[in-house]
Amino acid sequence: MSFQEQIKKTTSLGFFEGQVPLNYKYTMGVAGERFFQTLRDKGDFIASKCPECGTMAIYPLIYCEECFAEIKDYVSVGLTGELYSWTECSSDFKGARHEKPHLLGMVRFQGVQGGIIHRLDVPLSEIAIGMKVIAVLRPSSQRKGSLDDIQCFKKA
Amino acid sequence: MGYRRVAIVGAGLTKFVRRAQETGPELSWQASKMALDSCSLRLKDVEMITLGSAPDGFDGVHMKGEYLLSGAGGSNKSYIRNFVGGGTGVFAPIHGWMHVASGACDVCLVVAEEKMSSCHPTPQGAFITIFDHTTEQPLKPTLIWIFALEMRRYMERYGLTRADIARVAVKNKKNAMDHPSAQVAGEYTVDDILNSEVLAEPVHRLDISPAGDGAAAVVLASEDVAKRLTDRPVWLDGVGWNLDTSYWATKDLYYPRYVEKAARMAYDMAGIKEPHKEIQVAEPYDPFDYKELHHMEGLLLCPRGEAARLTAEGYTARTGNLPTCPSGGALGVGNPIAATGLMKVIELFLQLRGEAGKRQIPGKPRVGVAQAWGDLMQVGTVVVCRS
Numbered sequence: 001m002s003f004q005e006q007i008k009k010t011t012s013l014g015f016f017e018g019q020v021p022l023n024y025k026y027t028m029g030v031a032g033e034r035f036f037q038t039l040r041d042k043g044d045f046i047a048s049k050c051p052e053c054g055t056m057a058i059y060p061l062i063y064c065e066e067c068f069a070e071i072k073d074y075v076s077v078g079l080t081g082e083l084y085s086w087t088e089c090s091s092d093f094k095g096a097r098h099e100k101p102h103l104l105g106m107v108r109f110q111g112v113q114g115g116i117i118h119r120l121d122v123p124l125s126e127i128a129i130g131m132k133v134i135a136v137l138r139p140s141s142q143r144k145g146s147l148d149d150i151q152c153f154k155k156a
Numbered sequence: 157m158g159y160r161r162v163a164i165v166g167a168g169l170t171k172f173v174r175r176a177q178e179t180g181p182e183l184s185w186q187a188s189k190m191a192l193d194s195c196s197l198r199l200k201d202v203e204m205i206t207l208g209s210a211p212d213g214f215d216g217v218h219m220k221g222e223y224l225l226s227g228a229g230g231s232n233k234s235y236i237r238n239f240v241g242g243g244t245g246v247f248a249p250i251h252g253w254m255h256v257a258s259g260a261c262d263v264c265l266v267v268a269e270e271k272m273s274s275c276h277p278t279p280q281g282a283f284i285t286i287f288d289h290t291t292e293q294p295l296k297p298t299l300i301w302i303f304a305l306e307m308r309r310y311m312e313r314y315g316l317t318r319a320d321i322a323r324v325a326v327k328n329k330k331n332a333m334d335h336p337s338a339q340v341a342g343e344y345t346v347d348d349i350l351n352s353e354v355l356a357e358p359v360h361r362l363d364i365s366p367a368g369d370g371a372a373a374v375v376l377a378s379e380d381v382a383k384r385l386t387d388r389p390v391w392l393d394g395v396g397w398n399l400d401t402s403y404w405a406t407k408d409l410y411y412p413r414y415v416e417k418a419a420r421m422a423y424d425m426a427g428i429k430e431p432h433k434e435i436q437v438a439e440p441y442d443p444f445d446y447k448e449l450h451h452m453e454g455l456l457l458c459p460r461g462e463a464a465r466l467t468a469e470g471y472t473a474r475t476g477n478l479p480t481c482p483s484g485g486a487l488g489v490g491n492p493i494a495a496t497g498l499m500k501v502i503e504l505f506l507q508l509r510g511e512a513g514k515r516q517i518p519g520k521p522r523v524g525v526a527q528a529w530g531d532l533m534q535v536g537t538v539v540v541c542r543s
């Protein structure tokens with residue numbers, strides 16, 4: 001017996017099967033609820049605005065990460081932003097291949113810290129970092145106040 | 157011993173609730189902001205931050221330390237998470253103490269958070285894999301199951317009845333009526349506790365603290381800085397921690413020797429020779445009513461097997477010789493795990509400063525002890541505070 005010994009035939013090892021049986025219902029939080037309710041009801045994106053340093057953030061926060069001040073102000077930033085980066089994703093989190101690659105983009109908004117990551121519906125040949133894109137929302141009757149209220153971003 | 161003296165100079169505590177709208181980072185920020193405001197500091201004055209939170213499974217967010225970072229003020233700072241199961245809430249200030257006592261920094265923010273309501277329908281599923289997969293999991297154990305074994309053995313060893321133990325729940329739930337953060341305060345009789353729904357004999361519903369959401373924070377400072385910030389610093393004069401074997405079935409179940417070892421470490425550091433005479437207020441961890449008794453004995457606050465009798469005689473009431481859980485404890489204020497432990501340290505901070513309001517115990521207490529416990533009936537974390 002040596003600690004260097006390696007078991008090559010892994011099927012010879014006894015085993016048990018297990019799982020951690022947990023389910024979750026996460027709250028959206030104070031700022032999160034505000035963001036998604038505004039998206040649902042008004043079809044608009046809002047950013048939080050720090051009363052001390054003026055920093056605006058998407059997704060909004062109830063506190064400023066920099067100066068820790070309480071934030072109660074939210075400002076409309078509209079649906080149009082700028083493509084900051086993008087990817088073409090070929091497999092899912094279980095390792096299965098997508099039939100057709102998924103296009104994802106990170107979109108930033110003028111003067112706002114942070115951004116929104118979502119599906120990108122722009123022909124591959126036309127994608128360019130820095131291009132203007134606009135969020136396509138579901139019709140208001142179908143919006144539920146969640147990330148899926150946004151269908152995708154397309155060319156503005 | 158070459159340590160710098162460390163003081164608590166500020167504290168913040170959210171309400172403890174069944175389900176908070178706030179996210180974990182939002183709760184963390186509320187407590188942190190209150191703590192900083194209470195000693196007139198800004199985030200920029202904080203050099204290091206330590207955050208305590210129990211298993212990721214509670215909040216349902218892996219890498220919870222990173223998730224909670226922004227709310228704990230940790231962005232672009234020396235920030236780290238600590239974790240020793242249910243003992244985390246009292247370990248968090250010990251970890252902060254290390255930062256300051258060692259000279260690594262002068263001002264350290266200590267945050268403790270738990271949001272257990274995300275886990276549906278209960279967080280019990282998070283505990284399945286704390287049991288040994290081969291020798292215990294096939295029996296489908298629950299957490300309450302192992303505490304039922306422990307409580308029964310404790311009762312057997314000292315000839316106690318359920319009623320002897322239920323007095324702890326009655327006392328703490330009543331004490332919590334004066335606590336603004338309380339989740340399950342109320343006036344109950346011993347019979348109410350005895351007749352509540354049985355979970356695993358001898359443990360019934362009201363013998364147990366509830367799950368909940370909440371956060372707590374304290375600001376620690378070195379001696380020089382503390383004296384500049386406040387004329388009422390509360391000194392963190394002793395800290396101790398100890399972990400017993402993970403093979404919990406090998407333990408005697410009626411005496412928490414790991415709590416005693418942690419307590420002796422803290423008492424030695426604080427120069428306390430006769431804890432039952434020198435300690436004037438205690439906040440032992442009370443997630444179950446019998447645990448307060450267990451822990452009083454482990455903390456050497458009374459002889460073994462005597463805690464129930466002393467409770468019946470009013471010795472541990474707010475007006476007694478040794479007020480125990482004057483806050484209302486986990487049984488009354490609630491038990492968002494890590495936040496609860498730090499809530500207990502905050503209770504000492506307020507009691508020793510004479511700022512506990514309706515909960516203030518008489519006689520201007522100067523020395524207190526707080527303790528938490530957890531993992532597989534395994535970890536004891538203890539701090540001694542002095543005004």
Ligand SMILES: [Zn+2]
Pocket residue numbers: 050051052053054055064065066067068069
């Ligand atoms: Zn700011």
